Amino acid sequence: xxxxxxxxxxxxxxxxxxxxxxxxxxxxxxxxxxxxxxxxxxxxxxxxxxxxxxxxxxxxxxxxxxxxxxxxxxxxxxxxxxxxxxxxxxxxxxxxxxxxxxxxxxxxxxxxxxxxxxxxxxxxxxxxxxxxxxxxxxxxxxxxxxxxxxxxxxxxxxxxxxxxxxxxxxxxxxxxxxxxxxxxxxxxxxxxxxxxxxxxxxxxxxxxxxxxxxxxxxxxxxxxxxxxxxxxxxxxxxxxxxxxxxxxxxxxxxxxxxxxxxxxxxxxxxxxxxxxxxxxxxxxxxxxxxxxxxxxxxxxxxxxxxxxxxxxxxxxxxxxxxxxxxxxxxxxxxxxx
Amino acid sequence: xxxxxxxxxxxxxxxxxxxxxxxxxxxxxxxxxxxxxxxxxxxxxxxxxxxxxxxxxxxxxxxxxxxxxxxxxxxxxxxxxxxxxxxxxxxxxxxxxxxxxxxxxxxxxxxxxxxxxxxxxxxxxxxxxxxxxxxxxxxxxxxxxxxxxxxxxxxxxxxxxxxxxxxxxxxxxxxxxxxxxxxxxxxxxxxxxxxxxxxxxxxxxxxxxxxxxxxxxxxxxxxxxxxxxxxxxxxxxxxxxxxxxxxxxxxxxxxxxxxxxxxxxxxxxxxxxxxxxxxxxxxxxxxxxxxx
Numbered sequence: 001x002x003x004x005x006x007x008x009x010x011x012x013x014x015x016x017x018x019x020x021x022x023x024x025x026x027x028x029x030x031x032x033x034x035x036x037x038x039x040x041x042x043x044x045x046x047x048x049x050x051x052x053x054x055x056x057x058x059x060x061x062x063x064x065x066x067x068x069x070x071x072x073x074x075x076x077x078x079x080x081x082x083x084x085x086x087x088x089x090x091x092x093x094x095x096x097x098x099x100x101x102x103x104x105x106x107x108x109x110x111x112x113x114x115x116x117x118x119x120x121x122x123x124x125x126x127x128x129x130x131x132x133x134x135x136x137x138x139x140x141x142x143x144x145x146x147x148x149x150x151x152x153x154x155x156x157x158x159x160x161x162x163x164x165x166x167x168x169x170x171x172x173x174x175x176x177x178x179x180x181x182x183x184x185x186x187x188x189x190x191x192x193x194x195x196x197x198x199x200x201x202x203x204x205x206x207x208x209x210x211x212x213x214x215x216x217x218x219x220x221x222x223x224x225x226x227x228x229x230x231x232x233x234x235x236x237x238x239x240x241x242x243x244x245x246x247x248x249x250x251x252x253x254x255x256x257x258x259x260x261x262x263x264x265x266x267x268x269x270x271x272x273x274x275x276x277x278x279x280x281x282x283x284x285x286x287x288x289x290x291x292x293x294x295x296x297x298x299x300x301x302x303x304x305x306x307x308x309x310x311x312x313x314x315x316x317x318x319x320x321x322x323x324x325x326x327x328x329x330x331x332x333x334x335x336x337x
Numbered sequence: 338x339x340x341x342x343x344x345x346x347x348x349x350x351x352x353x354x355x356x357x358x359x360x361x362x363x364x365x366x367x368x369x370x371x372x373x374x375x376x377x378x379x380x381x382x383x384x385x386x387x388x389x390x391x392x393x394x395x396x397x398x399x400x401x402x403x404x405x406x407x408x409x410x411x412x413x414x415x416x417x418x419x420x421x422x423x424x425x426x427x428x429x430x431x432x433x434x435x436x437x438x439x440x441x442x443x444x445x446x447x448x449x450x451x452x453x454x455x456x457x458x459x460x461x462x463x464x465x466x467x468x469x470x471x472x473x474x475x476x477x478x479x480x481x482x483x484x485x486x487x488x489x490x491x492x493x494x495x496x497x498x499x500x501x502x503x504x505x506x507x508x509x510x511x512x513x514x515x516x517x518x519x520x521x522x523x524x525x526x527x528x529x530x531x532x533x534x535x536x537x538x539x540x541x542x543x544x545x546x547x548x549x550x551x552x553x554x555x556x557x558x559x560x561x562x563x564x565x566x567x568x569x570x571x572x573x574x575x576x577x578x579x580x581x582x583x584x585x586x587x588x589x590x591x592x593x594x595x596x597x598x599x600x601x602x603x604x605x606x607x608x609x610x611x612x613x614x615x616x617x618x619x620x621x622x623x624x625x626x627x628x629x
Contacts, residue, residue: 011425018496022527041461045499236350236359237422256356279354281551281578290523290554291492 001027002307005063007054007078009033009042012092012119013069015291019300020067021046022289026304029061054078063087065115065307072175076101083108088115088307090300094179095321099329102322109318115306117299117313118321120183122240122255124295124302126283131242131253132188139266141248146189146224148181148216152238154230158204172208174200174328178228180240182331183324188242190220192327195334203231214331226331255293256280338386338483338541341617342415342572343379343610344603345389348372353552353575365605369397378607380412382614388415388543388572388601390487396475403478417485417521418472437464462505469509483541484510485519492524500531507537517541519572524554526563539568543601546573548590549582564596572599584616592620595628 004026006017013033020026032051033039039050051057058066058081065088068078076096082089083105095118096102109116122128134140154177186192194217200209211229218224230238241254249262258278265273287297299316306313314320346352350363366372376387376398389395395416402409424436473484486506494502507518518541522528525544532540550557552575564571573594577587591600600617604610 014493014497018493021496021498022524041499042497044461045494045501046497234360234363236363239356241356254356256352256354281354281549284551286550286552286554286556288555289492289496289527290552291496292489 005030006067007032008070030057032057092119099326102325106318116318121295124298127258140246145245147243150228150240151232153233156233173230177230178212190218195331198334200335338599342386342388342601347603386413391418391472413480421489483519484516488521541570543572545575547578549578551578570598574601588616
């Protein structure tokens with residue numbers, strides 16, 4: 001059994017808590033949140049030991065691993081504290097607000113051989129996993145262009161609100177929606193090294209961007225377009241997609257479907273010449289407990305398994321998340337000129 | 338419950354196998370009349386129950402049916418609440434307290450604000466009851482024999498081990514609406530065990546049941562064993578496994594299982610509704626010996 005605690009029981013934190021609550025190898029030793037509305041509920045109905053001060057919780061409950069799901073601004077301080085106490089860390093995305101902070105935490109976790117993971121859950125989806133495999137197999141020839149997109153209806157009217165509307169807290173479309181797409185591009189294709197022609201657009205929000213448009217250049221030499229907008233009410237929920245164009249074919253991938261066009265039949269799995277459509281139904285691996293999507297349980301299983309085996313794993317580690325933070329920084333700098 | 342329940346995913350752009358198809362469906366069913374026409378098509382084929390999420394537009398459907406009482410005399414709604422994205426987006430935009438203020442009846446909000454957080458934090462079940470009432474408003478006057486909790490809430494509470502909230506929902510809809518409670522879940526065996534431990538016997542549970550094992554958490558074998566050995570009233574959903582199965586195989590599998598009281602499916606055209614209804618009737622006759 002792994003002794004696990006959680007800091008930050010908001011939307012993502014509660015979801016992690018529910019998944020952890022059913023995990024056969026997890027003992028939930030504490031939950032920390034500043035809202036008594038949340039902690040009173042959890043004390044009363046779930047009988048979890050609740051705290052409002054994370055220092056006290058760590059001291060009292062001595063967890064081996066902690067999930068951090070507070071606003072991004074607080075990540076650096078909390079994660080550093082946990083790593084210094086030799087605690088394995090799962091952090092929500094984005095990792096931190098400054099590339100130098102992300103780098104420092106990555107170094108610290110590595111030097112102490114502590115398991116470290118960030119919640120870019122798309123990489124645990126069947127379709128995006130298959131996309132990565134197809135790209136790694138080099139099946140669509142020389143790549144010449146890509147698009148990374150995400151649309152959804154988060155901010156659809158003027159408002160002044162919570163931390164998501166404040167850039168200092170880690171709010172805004174670039175840090176929220178776009179970070180997922182940037183992370184997928186970095187991981188699936190090649191790290192982003194330059195941003196050009198960036199437009200961060202405020203549509204309804206006063207202080208943060210609601211849309212991000214940019215031309216990205218990757219380490220591999222490939223270039224492509226980023227187009228993300230969280231003020232898009234024609235979408236029922238967040239929809240993320242990556243399209244990749246090559247001399248021998250083309251791939252279009254989102255959370256539900258992978259569509260691949262091959263000019264010639266490749267000798268890979270059961271793919272054939274022309275269009276191949278694979279649905280998440282055939283690509284997703286089943287999980288023991290389902291909440292909102294297999295990928296949320298899969299990423300928790302992956303982390304807990306790594307902690308149990310005291311093994312550092314490659315998917316969504318602090319290193320890949322700090323590259324994503326670096327790319328976010330490049331895009332913002334490009335907009336500022 | 339009736340053997341066949343008509344679902345609403347196709348009307349509101351929910352498609353588990355394709356984001357692209359879901360957007361095309363949203364365009365097709367833009368007007369309420371298009372939804373009503375499809376419900377009438379299903380009704381002509383003997384499907385008199387509509388299991389639907391509490392979208393605002395469902396209120397328009399209820400209004401239409403109330404205006405034509407003779408035509409819809411034996412028609413039933415099976416409301417599923419809450420419409421989670423409505424609340425999730427509201428929480429993102431307004432925060433938890435802001436979202437509660439937005440969706441709760443006016444008097445209660447002012448009273449909790451007066452009473453302060455202490456009052457709020459002690460009375461979660463009253464909040465739950467008020468939210469149920471808010472969602473049930475649109476169904477005033479129509480028949481709602483079973484009221485469901487959506488899987489995102491059922492499963493969240495199941496994972497948090499807050500089973501008492503599920504029990505409170507069960508009791509409240511019985512008391513206030515003389516309806517039975519239903520639970521939608523992606524974790525059927527685990528939920529049934531948790532409910533049984535709290536003394537709820539033979540509950541109505543709506544869950545994925547399909548031959549490919551899609552979204553059957555814990556595994557298809559465990560589902561089959563649970564259906565064969567436990568007491569429960571199951572509504573099978575996602576019987577086509579997200580849309581990739583051969584319809585015949587899909588229906589044959591579901592009809593062959595015990596304890597499946599109803600089958601839930603949705604379709605956009607009269608032809609597709611008819612072929613699924615026919616298949617269910619055909620395989621029900623073939624598996625007439627199975628206990629339902």
